[in-house]
Amino acid sequence: MLCEACHQSQATVHLAEISQANLKKETHLCEACAAKKGVTYNVKMSIEDLLGGLLKAQQVAGRQTAELEDLKCPECGLTYAEFAARARFGCAHDYTVFSASENFPKLIERVHGRIQHTGKTPTSPGGKAQEEISRLAELRRLETDLASLVQQEFYEKAAAVRDRIKQLKDAMEGGE
Amino acid sequence: MVDFSEILTDSGEWLKGTGPDADVVMSTRVRLARNIQGFPFHLKATPDSKRDLASIVRRKVESSKTLRGLRYVCLEGVEPVDRVVLVERHLISRELADGEGDRGVAIGRKETVSIMVNEEDHLRIQVLRSGFQPEEAAAEVESIERSLEGELPFSFHPKYGYLTACPTNVGTGMRVSAMLHIPALVLAKQVEKFFNALAQMRYAVRGLYGEGTQALGDFFQVSNQVTLGRSEAQIIDELQRVVPEIVKYERDMRQRLMAENRNELEDKIWRSFGLLRHARTLSSEEMLRLLSMVRLGLNLGTPEKPHSVIPGLSIKIVNDLFIATQPAHLQKEAQRPLKPEERDVVRAEVFRKRLARVTDAQ
Numbered sequence: 001m002l003c004e005a006c007h008q009s010q011a012t013v014h015l016a017e018i019s020q021a022n023l024k025k026e027t028h029l030c031e032a033c034a035a036k037k038g039v040t041y042n043v044k045m046s047i048e049d050l051l052g053g054l055l056k057a058q059q060v061a062g063r064q065t066a067e068l069e070d071l072k073c074p075e076c077g078l079t080y081a082e083f084a085a086r087a088r089f090g091c092a093h094d095y096t097v098f099s100a101s102e103n104f105p106k107l108i109e110r111v112h113g114r115i116q117h118t119g120k121t122p123t124s125p126g127g128k129a130q131e132e133i134s135r136l137a138e139l140r141r142l143e144t145d146l147a148s149l150v151q152q153e154f155y156e157k158a159a160a161v162r163d164r165i166k167q168l169k170d171a172m173e174g175g176e
Numbered sequence: 177m178v179d180f181s182e183i184l185t186d187s188g189e190w191l192k193g194t195g196p197d198a199d200v201v202m203s204t205r206v207r208l209a210r211n212i213q214g215f216p217f218h219l220k221a222t223p224d225s226k227r228d229l230a231s232i233v234r235r236k237v238e239s240s241k242t243l244r245g246l247r248y249v250c251l252e253g254v255e256p257v258d259r260v261v262l263v264e265r266h267l268i269s270r271e272l273a274d275g276e277g278d279r280g281v282a283i284g285r286k287e288t289v290s291i292m293v294n295e296e297d298h299l300r301i302q303v304l305r306s307g308f309q310p311e312e313a314a315a316e317v318e319s320i321e322r323s324l325e326g327e328l329p330f331s332f333h334p335k336y337g338y339l340t341a342c343p344t345n346v347g348t349g350m351r352v353s354a355m356l357h358i359p360a361l362v363l364a365k366q367v368e369k370f371f372n373a374l375a376q377m378r379y380a381v382r383g384l385y386g387e388g389t390q391a392l393g394d395f396f397q398v399s400n401q402v403t404l405g406r407s408e409a410q411i412i413d414e415l416q417r418v419v420p421e422i423v424k425y426e427r428d429m430r431q432r433l434m435a436e437n438r439n440e441l442e443d444k445i446w447r448s449f450g451l452l453r454h455a456r457t458l459s460s461e462e463m464l465r466l467l468s469m470v471r472l473g474l475n476l477g478t479p480e481k482p483h484s485v486i487p488g489l490s491i492k493i494v495n496d497l498f499i500a501t502q503p504a505h506l507q508k509e510a511q512r513p514l515k516p517e518e519r520d521v522v523r524a525e526v527f528r529k530r531l532a533r534v535t536d537a538q
Contacts, residue, residue, distance in 0.1 A: 009376065010376055010377075012375060012376055012378075030376070075216075076216050076217075076220040077220065078219070078220060086219060087342065087343075088217070088218070088219045088296075088341050088342055089217055089219065089339075089340075089341055089342075089343070090216055090217055090219045090220035091215075091216045091217050091220055092211060092213065092217070092331035092333075092339045095333050095336050095339055095346075096333070099335075107343065108336065108343055108346070108404065111343055111344055111401075111402075111404075112346075112347065112401075112402045112403065112404040112405055113378065113402060113405065114402070114404055114405020114406070115335065115336075115404070115405065116335060116404075116405060117333075117334070117335060117336055117337030117338075117346075117347045117348070117404055117405070118405055118406065118407050118410075119337060119338075119347060119348035119350070119406070119407045119408050120348070120407070120408060121332065121334075122325060122329075122330050122332050122338075123322075123325060123326075132232070133212070133213060133214040133215070133232070133328075133329065134214060136214070136228045136232075137214045137215075140222075140224055140225060140228075143224075
């Protein structure tokens with residue numbers, strides 16, 4: 001992205017001005033023009049600071065806020081608000097969930113300048129590895145279910161889950 | 177206490193000063209971040225998920241033909257001082273050392289390879305090389321990744337690439353960095369110029385110990401910030417165009433200083449050597465400052481015509497001392513916890529002992 005003032009250097013300073021009407025105006029400048037404009041900033045800012053700043057700026061946007069707030073990952077429970085606060089994802093599925101908002105690719109683009117991966121792609125691993133990992137994931141889910149069923153005193157259902165767990169563990173042990 | 181003697185030899189291969197352009201580039205590091213399908217990322221990981229993941233990775237490493245030479249260290253049971261030793265040797269990060277729960281690192285015999293498990297991402301594969309060797313380091317990292325890939329499904333998205341806990345690593349998950357020693361540019365106050373140019377090109381410049389540290393010892397770590405939208409080969413290619421420029425400037429500046437301020441420069445170098453050789457207390461900061469001048473003294477020529485002001489001193493000794501006199505290493509040396517003042521005394525002792533064998537030739 002080129003600097004909007006001189007149209008020569010790359011824009012590395014992104015200003016988001018938020019007015020009273022909650023309108024967001026974005027200006028993109030190179031360092032030299034930003035300095036001329038009197039913008040001071042911490043050069044030694046970490047990547048996390050940058051990300052946090054971008055996320056906060058996006059949160060105070062127009063109507064997009066409602067849609068962003070609704071996003072929550074069904075797998076790990078991460079909400080967009082939590083992501084914005086921690087600048088970290090909870091699981092791989094979050095990328096798909098947050099892609100529902102058009103702001104998400106923009107965020108990625110702000111960090112990298114691009115949004116499409118052009119590097120290598122994975123080769124698929126052996127089926128055995130996949131199997132083992134899905135089994136472990138299921139085991140964890142069942143154990144969580146068991147704990148909550150016992151707490152709610154649904155003992156019959158809990159017994160069934162407990163049997164399923166034993167079945168799974170035996171199968172895994174046998175497999176090794 | 178874990179016996180590291182099997183894993184940690186006297187110093188890592190990457191410290192021997194044998195790589196290309198080692199007079200300016202101390203080391204090159206290539207790091208790959210990967211997460212395994214079916215497991216939550218660090219933020220939402222549970223003690224169970226961490227344990228399961230660590231045990232799977234450990235088993236895969238120990239059963240792999242190509243990776244069997246790596247020794248896995250589970251950090252949960254390890255004493256804090258030993259963990260910091262690993263940090264000081266650049267084998268694990270501070271985050272992993274200070275983290276919680278089941279986590280570990282697989283370390284290669286020459287200390288050039290380390291695979292961190294359950295840090296910010298499930299896997300952080302790292303290769304360190306002496307001097308400037310991004311292609312070789314990347315090739316080794318990719319070969320390790322291929323061995324693991326055969327057994328473990330990595331989280332991947334067709335648009336965003338390899339998925340990582342922090343969006344700043346997504347895509348290739350690859351960070352390539354060079355640790356530059358540029359005392360001449362610092363003396364000539366030319367470093368700011370480079371910072372700005374590098375920032376414009378989306379390169380991060382950090383101090384000795386990674387993010388947010390000061391420029392101790394005239395060391396600067398230059399690394400790519402962009403990991404998405406560039407292929408692995410492009411990332412390496414770009415670094416290979418940027419670093420040699422800085423190397424050239426540093427070498428030119430060294431020649432200029434020799435031509436214009438020879439006496440002043442040599443005096444500075446020898447005074448630094450003198451202090452390291454004879455002082456009774458040395459703080460970490462002072463040590464790094466002095467060592468920087470000594471290291472400069474060893475590298476005042478060009479690759480074609482090397483020139484050292486202290487011929488009896490090798491770069492390997494300098495690098496070994498640099499590692500061996502860090503706080504946790506000193507504590508291990510003294511075999512007891514040390515207060516900062518005591519550390520400064522032990523540090524000075526280690527230098528005196530080691531440098532006594534170096535002849536003070538002129």
